[in-house]
Structures are given as C-alpha cells and as structure tokens.
Amino acid sequence: MSGSMTQANVHSGQDATVSFPMRIRDARVVVTSPGRNFVTLKIETDQGVYGIGDATLNGREKAVVAYLEHHVIPVLIGRDARQIEDIWQFLYRGAYWRRGPVTMRAIAAVDVALWDIKGKALGAPIYDLLGGRSRDAVMVYGHANGGDIPETIDAVGRYLDAGYQAVRAQSGIPGLELAYGVGRGELHYEPADAALPTQSLWDTRKYMALAPKLFEVLRDRFGPEPRFLHDVHHRLTPLEAAQLGKRLEPYDLFWIEDPTPAENQEAFRLIRQHTTTPIAVGEVFNTIWDAKDLIQEQLIDFVRASVLGAGGLTHLRRIADFAALWQVRTGCHGATDLSPVTMGAALHFDIWVPNFGMQEYMRHTAETDAVFPHAYTFERGFLRPGDAPGHGVDLDEVLAARFPYEPRQLPVARLTDGTMWNW
Numbered sequence: 001m002s003g004s005m006t007q008a009n010v011h012s013g014q015d016a017t018v019s020f021p022m023r024i025r026d027a028r029v030v031v032t033s034p035g036r037n038f039v040t041l042k043i044e045t046d047q048g049v050y051g052i053g054d055a056t057l058n059g060r061e062k063a064v065v066a067y068l069e070h071h072v073i074p075v076l077i078g079r080d081a082r083q084i085e086d087i088w089q090f091l092y093r094g095a096y097w098r099r100g101p102v103t104m105r106a107i108a109a110v111d112v113a114l115w116d117i118k119g120k121a122l123g124a125p126i127y128d129l130l131g132g133r134s135r136d137a138v139m140v141y142g143h144a145n146g147g148d149i150p151e152t153i154d155a156v157g158r159y160l161d162a163g164y165q166a167v168r169a170q171s172g173i174p175g176l177e178l179a180y181g182v183g184r185g186e187l188h189y190e191p192a193d194a195a196l197p198t199q200s201l202w203d204t205r206k207y208m209a210l211a212p213k214l215f216e217v218l219r220d221r222f223g224p225e226p227r228f229l230h231d232v233h234h235r236l237t238p239l240e241a242a243q244l245g246k247r248l249e250p251y252d253l254f255w256i257e258d259p260t261p262a263e264n265q266e267a268f269r270l271i272r273q274h275t276t277t278p279i280a281v282g283e284v285f286n287t288i289w290d291a292k293d294l295i296q297e298q299l300i301d302f303v304r305a306s307v308l309g310a311g312g313l314t315h316l317r318r319i320a321d322f323a324a325l326w327q328v329r330t331g332c333h334g335a336t337d338l339s340p341v342t343m344g345a346a347l348h349f350d351i352w353v354p355n356f357g358m359q360e361y362m363r364h365t366a367e368t369d370a371v372f373p374h375a376y377t378f379e380r381g382f383l384r385p386g387d388a389p390g391h392g393v394d395l396d397e398v399l400a401a402r403f404p405y406e407p408r409q410l411p412v413a414r415l416t417d418g419t420m421w422n423w
C-alpha cells in the first residue's frame, strides 16, 4: 500500500499544508489519572499532524498499554496514516486472535487517532467525513443516583431542572450496602474505587420489589414527559428480566439496560416474548458478532456499543448500519471510564448516524477536562461536537504527567449467601 499514492497538498487544519502520503513517524501511549485512569494513544505523522485515540479499559488499563506497545505500535511505524480501513483490517485480521476487550480497544485507539489525523489534514470535522450532520445536537441522559427512593427522586429533579430530557435513575436498596450505580458525590460516579476489588452485595428479590416502585413514584412526581432509563447491569436471569420488563411497562421507560448478560444472545428471546419495555444492550460488546442475533432477530431496541469498545468509528458505523436494517437505534456507552477523546469521537458519530437513539453522558471531573481540552459543549441536556477539524479533543501532556497511574479495579458482587454474582 506504500509507493503508489498520488501526491496532493491540502490544508491541515493546523495552519500548515500537508502533502500525501502521510507516514506514521511515531506513536506512543500516555497513561494519566486525573481522578481516574485513562490510556491515550498519540500518533504522529511526518507532516506534523498528529491524532489521539482513547484506549482505556477500566480496571485493566495496563493490559491495553502492553498490547499497544508490544504488538501494535511497532507495526504502525512507516504506514500511510490515510489508510484507515487497511490499517483496521491489518490489526483485526492480522492478529489472528480476533476480538476481545483488550484487542478491540487498542484497535479503537488507532482508528480514532487516524480519523482525527484525516480530519485535521483535510480541515474537516469527523462528522463531515462520515457524511455530514443528521441532527443539530445530541440528546444525552444523565445519571441520577440516590441511596434510597427519596434521594433518587431529588437527584432526578435536579437533572430535569438543569434541562435534561432524559435521566437514568438508580436507587440504593435498603439493607444492601454499595448497590450498583449509587455514587458518592453529586455528579460523579466512579465504580473502580480501590486497588483490589471492593465487594458489593446483591439480592434480586429486594431489587425486584424496589425498581418498579422507583419508577411509579418518578412518574407520579414528574409526569409523562421525561425519558427515564434504568441500568440492570447484567444482574437478572432471563425470566427475571422478563418479569421486570413487564412490571415496568406502566411507567413507559425509554429503555432498560443489560437486563441479563448478553453472552448468550438467545436468552433475549424469552425476555422479548413477555415485555414491550425497550431493551438496550452493548456496553461490553467488542464487535458486530456480539450483537448480530440480537439485532437481526429484533431482540433489542438500542445497541450500546461504543467507539472505544467496538474497534473505533470504522467498526461502530458497520454495527449501526446493520442495526438500521431492523430499526435498532444506537445508544453509545458514555461512562466516565471512556475518556473525553471517546466522547468527542462519539459525538461526531452521534450527530451523523441516521439511527441515533441516545448518548450516555457522565461528566468527567474538572481535572480530566483540563487534561483533555475539547471542542464539544453541553447545553441543557444536549451535547454538540463543535466544528474543530478531527474529533476536536486534545491531550495536554504536561498536565497529564502530573497525574500518574493509580492501580484501580472494578468491584465484584456476591449474593447474600456468598455466591459470586455479576457485578
């Protein structure tokens, strides 16, 4: 793919003129922890244009660092940065060992950095390269968490007052410490909280009694207008998930998320037979193969694969196009363990993708926002990617160096009798 490219000169978007081909001169990984760990790949070209991509895998960061440093960066050097598709295929097929969260995040980081470079080289925001805007702004949902139902109601009220049209509501379960989704601060919720996994408890019967009550009270209080979402975080069996979906039907949820683990895609047939509550799955998906049956059998309504988890923009748009055939919409994962680089890239994707559903938005800390200056902006429940060339997110390496890596792992969950469960 090397010598035959025609020469061209274009504006780089960085007040420089670049000529083609653009060789990858250097690539390196930056790990920084401005409140939580982030892994960032920076790719530099011989034309001076660089791009950055996110490679963060929460609680397993160093595995992706090693994969990038040992197995990816050495094969990137000297390649033409414009050949995004060929490089993607090289990294995916060429590894022989396909898929998986480590590999696909490493590929995503390369892919997003290359789209960033292409955008900067052409002076175009990525959404323009994808085909232009399909909408003016991207609707996001925020996370309203409380230790119990009254606290959660207050938290939802604060989001609605701030202009959000969509809110995810999670409540602690009385008698169960450290329930999923319950944060320790106002806006920030960071599950990876210790060097060794924190243990939380799970009780399905208690949860099944509480969740419908929560949404009954929320509808009573806030009326039919707001979109309410809820994350089950893989905790139920298929039959329990069907029961929950049924009990939630009167409260018109926008979606329930990850009602049961999706390793077995067939499991969702049972849920689907019994409930019309919309279902969203996919934050742990790596490729289209994880979602194939779910989508083509119309077992889900929203696919939550992200730019970061699913191999970058190159692969995520394939998933989205495939999903569009069955009117399945997108719902990109947007937790804080996805860095602002992923959020920037996701917003370019979201503003383009015809079958957009919703974007998750958990705010990063002020320190994180400072380490990753970005063009995207938030206003009353909507995000906009901005018009900067590329994805519009940068990395302040001097500031990043002030926040060294801190070992952190995700919690684990056990049933009250001690049995290991899905966190």
Ligand code: GCO
Binding pocket: 058, 191, 231, 233, 283, 334, 335, 336, 337, 360, 410
């Ligand atoms: C969500 C997610 C996250 C995950 C986190 C794990 O819907 O936002 O479930 O909060 O738990 O991404 O690292």
Ligand code: MG
Binding pocket: 231, 233, 257, 258, 283
């Ligand atoms: Mg989730």
